[in-house]
C-alpha cells in the first residue's frame with residue numbers, strides 16, 4: 112500500500128498521465144482529475160460510425176511518432192505496452208501520389224539515419240542535379256553548424272536560396288509535421304533540434320531515430336488505456352468528468368475546488384491542463400487575498416507567459432474510399448500537393464482498422480487551415496474530398512467526420528517564451544507548452560510529465576495527508 116505524500120494531477124492528457132505514472136512510481140499517492148469524459152486529451156480515441164453502421168475506433172486527429180521519441184517509447188515500455196506491434200515502423204519518407212517525392216531507396220534501409228537521408232536526397236524522384244546538390248549542401252551546412260542557428264531565424268530563413276522544389280518536397284512537409292506552424296513563422300532553432308534528434312538521438316534497438324511510427328490502433332490503446340490500468344492497479348484515484356476550478360493554499364496543503372462543489376486537499380499539485388486553463392487556475396490563487404504578495408506576482412507572471420502563447424488548429428477529415436478502390440502506394444502515407452484555399456490537406460494516411468471491404472479508410476490532415484475555413488467544416492471536407500479524388504484518382508469518397516482541434520498545438524515561433532514547470536512550492540506544471548526542447552508533440556508532453564515528477568521527487572518528503580472535505584468524502588468516497 113502506498114503511504115507517501117499526496118499529489119493531485121489536474122488533466123489526463125499525455126503529460127498528466129505521464130506525471131501521474133512517474134509520481135506513483137516515486138511513491139506519491141496520486142489522484143488524477145480529468146474534466147472531460149475521456150483520457151488522452153488532444154491525443155485520444157474517438158469513435159465514429161460509417162453509413163453501413165460499422166463502429167470505428169479512430170482518433171481526434173491523426174498522430175505520428177518518430178524513433179527519436181525516447182521518453183514516450185520508454186514510458187510505453189515501462190507500462191508493458193507492446194509498442195513494437197502497436198506502432199507501424201516506416202522509413203522517413205515523404206512520397207507524393209504521382210511517385211515523386213522523397214523515399215529512401217531499399218538498399219539504404221539499414222544505414223545510419225544521416226546516411227539514409229543522404230541516399231534519400233540523392234535519389235529523390237523528380238529532382239534534378241541542382242535540387243540534389245542544394246539539399247545536400249544545406250543539410251551538410253546544418254550538420255557542420257551543430258544544427259544551431261540564430262534564435263530569431265524562421266524555417267523560411269533557413270530555407271532561403273533553396274530551389275522551390277526542395278522547399279515544397281522536403282522543408283515544408285517536415286516543418287508542418289514537426290512544428291504545425293507555417294514556414295514564415297516557424298522557429299528555425301526548434302526545427303533544427305528536431306532534425307538533429309531525428310538523425311542523431313539514440314533509438315531503441317531495431318529502430319532508427321528518423322523512423323516514422325504510425326499507430327496501428329487508436330491512440331487510446333497506445334498510452335491512456337495502459338497508463339490508467341497501471342495507475343488503478345497501484346491504488347491511484349482516477350476521476351473522469353471532474354473539473355478543477357480554483358486553487359488555494361490551506362495551511363501546509365493545497366486545496367482544489369472542483370466544479371461539483373467538492374474540494375480536495377493535497378501536498379502537491381501538477382497542473383497538466385492546456386496552457387490557458389493552467390493560467391486561469393494559477394490566477395485563482397494569485398488573486399486570492401490570502402496569497403502572499405511575492406507569490407502572487409510570480410504566479411501572475413507565470414500566467415501571463417502561459418496565456419500569451421498563440422495556438423494553431425489542425426483538422427482531420429476521416430473518409431471511406433469507394434468499395435473496390437485500393438490504396439496502391441507502398442507506404443501508408445502520402446504528402447499531397449496542396450493549396451490552402453482549394454486543396455487544403457497536406458497529408459493523407461491509409462488508416463488501419465475497419466473492414467477494408469467497406470472501402471479503404473483514409474485520414475486527411477489539414478494543418479493550420481486557412482481562415483476561410485473557420486466555421487466551415489462541411490466546406491473544408493468537400494474541398495478535401497475533391498483534392499483526394501484528383502490526387503489519388505479516388506472518386507466517390509464518403510466523409511465520416513471532420514474533427515477540428517482549434518488549439519491543436521502552440522505556434523512554435525522564434526524566441527518564444529514558454530513558462531517553466533515550477534510555479535510555487537508544491538505547485539508544478541506539465542504540458543507540451545512548458546519550457547523544453549520540443550515543439551507541441553507527444554514527446555514534449557511526456558517529457559514535461561517526467562520533468563514534473565522529477566521535481567516532486569526532489570521536494571522534501573512531507574507527511575502523508577490526503578484528506579477529503581465533508582462533501583468530497585460523501586461524493587468521492
Ligand SMILES: Cc1cc2nc3c(=O)[nH]c(=O)nc-3n(C[C@H](O)[C@H](O)[C@H](O)COP(=O)(O)OP(=O)(O)OC[C@H]3O[C@@H](n4cnc5c(N)ncnc54)[C@H](O)[C@@H]3O)c2cc1C
Pocket residue numbers: 121122123124125126127144145146147150151152153154171172173174175176353354355356383384385388425426427516518519520541542543544551552553554555556
Ligand atoms: C489533431 C492533432 C494532431 C497532432 N499530431 C501530432 C503528431 O502527429 N505527433 C505529435 O507528437 N503530436 C501531435 N499533436 C500534438 C499532441 O497531441 C499534443 O502535444 C499532446 O497531446 C498534448 O498533451 P498535453 O497532456 O500537454 O495536453 P492535453 O492533451 O491538452 O491534456 C490536457 C487535459 O487537461 C484537461 N483539462 C483541462 N482543464 C481541466 C480542468 N480544469 N480540470 C481537469 N482537467 C482539465 C483536458 O480535458 C485535457 O484532457 C497533435 C495534436 C492534435 C490536436
